[in-house]
Amino acid sequence: MALRLLLAVLVKCFVLFSLAAQSPSPALRSFDEIFPGLSPAARAEAFTQEGHLQTFERPGANVSTLGLQSALDPGISRDVLGMRPVVLVESIMVIPAAAGRYSLLDVYNALSQIRDLQGRLYHSHRRQAYVPLFEEATRLDGNRRNTSVPDPPPATSVPQSETIYVRLRDANFGNTFYRAQMTLDGLGLRYSLTNNRTISWTIIPAIREGRFIAQMYFEPIAEGILIYSLAGVDVSNLVMSQVHMPSAIATRLEVIIQWAAEGISRQRRG
Numbered sequence: 001m002a003l004r005l006l007l008a009v010l011v012k013c014f015v016l017f018s019l020a021a022q023s024p025s026p027a028l029r030s031f032d033e034i035f036p037g038l039s040p041a042a043r044a045e046a047f048t049q050e051g052h053l054q055t056f057e058r059p060g061a062n063v064s065t066l067g068l069q070s071a072l073d074p075g076i077s078r079d080v081l082g083m084r085p086v087v088l089v090e091s092i093m094v095i096p097a098a099a100g101r102y103s104l105l106d107v108y109n110a111l112s113q114i115r116d117l118q119g120r121l122y123h124s125h126r127r128q129a130y131v132p133l134f135e136e137a138t139r140l141d142g143n144r145r146n147t148s149v150p151d152p153p154p155a156t157s158v159p160q161s162e163t164i165y166v167r168l169r170d171a172n173f174g175n176t177f178y179r180a181q182m183t184l185d186g187l188g189l190r191y192s193l194t195n196n197r198t199i200s201w202t203i204i205p206a207i208r209e210g211r212f213i214a215q216m217y218f219e220p221i222a223e224g225i226l227i228y229s230l231a232g233v234d235v236s237n238l239v240m241s242q243v244h245m246p247s248a249i250a251t252r253l254e255v256i257i258q259w260a261a262e263g264i265s266r267q268r269r270g
Helices: 002-022 040-046 075-081 104-111 237-242 245-269
Strands: 052-057 087-096 121-124 129-132 134-140 161-170 174-185 188-195 199-201 204-207 212-221 224-233
Touching: 040 052, 040 087, 052 245, 075 212, 075 224, 087 245, 104 174, 104 188, 104 212, 104 245, 121 245, 204 237, 212 245, 224 245
Parallel strands: none
Antiparallel strands: 052 087, 087 224, 121 129, 134 161, 161 174, 174 188, 188 212, 199 204, 212 224
């Protein structure tokens, strides 16, 4: 009797497993479902290697980002806008699907490789040459610790949430320190980057602790991987008069987006 009951349970489990394996996975959202009102020009730019990027200087309290006009979580934009930034930079990019579908695990493993930010080039108008933006990039072992630790090996699953600390030796701002938090958010993964120490320009405190915020959201969509980004910074009029902050923030956001995009593509090729 006990043996027959055990066999019946095993058969039932096998049937349920077979049905689950045969059932289709939930359909991915399309780009147009997420950004239904985007202009044709902006949509076309989103599918290029540079993506669609726009900059706001002194945007004011009533600015409406493309993220707020989309089907994305409005909290992504509000977390940045709540700081009342003096400069705001928004970007939309799609990494086209290549050899198979991308996954959030591809995204997570790419974002874990902090050292890959080191040596990435940008065009310096002052030097009229391409130079490394981040001369050094390393993960740190704590919030107020300066000891470097290696990037981890590829993971096999994505944690619900993880916080890491990063030091970037910036070509213009010297050593800069950030807190990066990766969190599963609905259908995607959110990557939040905040300066956890004051950033200085020469001897002038340029960006106070917590006054730079970048939110990057990654979601597998029908066309590939969507990367939506919004970065904001709050600085004084003195700093704005000495440093062209719109281009400074846009350059850094573009470099970080390219790092993420190339890392995700590399995960799939690997």
